[in-house]
Amino acid sequence: MSEVRTKAALAREAAATLNRLMTEQKNEALLAMADALLARQDEILAGNERDLARGRENGTSSSLLDRIKLTTARIEDIAQGVREIVELPDPVGVLLEAFDRPNGLRVEKISVPLGVVGMIYEARPNVTVDAASLCLKTGNAVVLRGGSAAIESNRTIVGILRDALATTAIPADALQMIEDPNRASVDEMLKLNGLLDVVIPRGGASLIRNVVENATVPVIETGAGICHTFLDASADPAMAEAISLNAKVQRPSVCNSMETLLVHESFAERHLAALAGRFRSANVELRGCARTRELVPWAKEATDEDYATEYNDYILNVKVVASLADALQHIRRFGTMHSECIVTESGENAQRFLQDVDAATVYHNASTRFTDGFEFGFGAEIGISTQKLHARGPMGLPALTSTKYVVTGSGQIRG
Structure with missing residues (x-):
């Protein structure tokens, strides 16, 4: 089995555990992640420098290098964003609507996780932490596929976060990273119906266009910023x-x-x-x-x-x-x-x-x-949606939930 399918299957299995966790358990895991980022920032900076050095050797533009670059201050901001997510209300399990039907049925509409989120993005390593934190807080497992320009940074960060999760109620397998840098790994993710519930692209116009045009998995489209x-x-x-x-x-x-x-x-x-x-x-x-x-x-x-x-x-x-x-x-x-x-x-x-x-x-x-999840008080964002279905604008915690109708009866049958 390919790396993509193997890791997506592990995330799918972990999602069942996530769905049963209490808010306190999820918050404890996020705090452990934030602490680990700060405690092991030297490792993160070393991995980031390897990405920057390779980028400079390959003639990468200064603007792209800036998106890749991490500093002590930026890592502190990223960790603070995780802590802010902890302080936000858990949007899962919220009773959104309730009513009684004439036949005695009680109908309740509650918020639930999306399931397994596939995140495809480019250069910015902070997206790795933002996506992981937002997904895990909302009870979603996540499969990350970042760009090759920041692969050392992302690999290091994900390893640190998974180590932190191993000491908590959230299974480490709820956080997966695809390391294969070839475009084929992206194309495979786009077809993983049954393993991924949604794909969210975040990056340039060509990346987003490829995802929107070729995915069979549902897509929440983020747009280029002109x-x-x-x-x-x-x-x-x-x-x-x-x-x-x-x-x-x-x-x-x-x-x-x-x-x-x-x-x-x-x-x-x-x-x-x-x-x-x-x-x-x-x-x-x-x-x-x-x-x-x-x-x-x-x-x-x-x-x-x-x-x-x-x-x-x-x-x-x-x-x-x-x-x-x-x-x-x-x-x-x-x-x-x-x-x-x-x-x-x-x-x-x-x-x-x-x-x-x-x-x-x-x-x-x-x-x-x-226009930023942190500035809007969301702690972080998983992307900025420019579409009109389900979510629009900076996507914080509520955007990573769906709904479920819970119907309670006393033996009613439909005539």
Whole structure:
């Protein structure tokens, strides 16, 4: 039997045990995981350095290296995220609805685990811990398949977490990692109906497209992040600058960073040149429309291909628009339904933007960088769903549950 099928079968068997555990038992296991991450962080950093060294030798981009890189501070943040998940209510076993039928049947709707979650993702090792913690808290076993660029980091982390679980009520087999780096292992996971209950892809557009197009296992789709910030005519210049810079520069390698800045023409005439200078000082390459290049002569030309690209890098498209309607039209054409922002002092324009933009998260006067499970108080996230079925936006604990109807009778039969 292949590695993929063997480990998925072990996870399936462990899921039956998980389903019977109390909240306290799951929380104790998560605390043991958090403690182990901190106690053995030297091992994690050593494995991470092997990934980074290999990446540098292979010419990996600086933005991808940043997504792979772990530091003591980042490991502490990851462990803190696990502890925050412990403090959150357990969404499993919650009575969601109850009613009595005229024939005397009592019908109750309760939340239950999804079962076994297959997680397919790329470079960020923190996803390994986030996915494991969220799944185990919700009584789900999880099969992880991370990208080869972070395989040493992920292997080390999973080994540490499984060691921690071995001392708790959660069976270590509830956490599995596929180590085969070949794409065939991903393709096999996508067809494991009966072993995996759902697959969640997290990464670039090509990864997500492959999963969505080829999976027979149900998929919760997370989307690429072509995020926009629209500076309306009435935008406060200082606020517009702070939000725009944060959305692009604070961490450009992640999916909630801004890829295109839309600027109302009247705001652009007054402020775009100065704002562009701030981006230039932050080493951001600007690509703009014709009007942008008139106001910012050093900007390069932006094409439709640029507007449709998730850079995850120090590159920013800029487009000057004549109206809010033009901004909305651009977002409808190029957006990925992830995160969109309007900076404006007009309540009417803000309300129209928030209502008309079809995205998982929309913002008025705040950076798109807040689209994050940790920032939303979820402890962590297993991904940011851009679909509309079951879950949308940052997916925390409730998104990893399904429902079950429990019907109690006294001998009723249907006529």
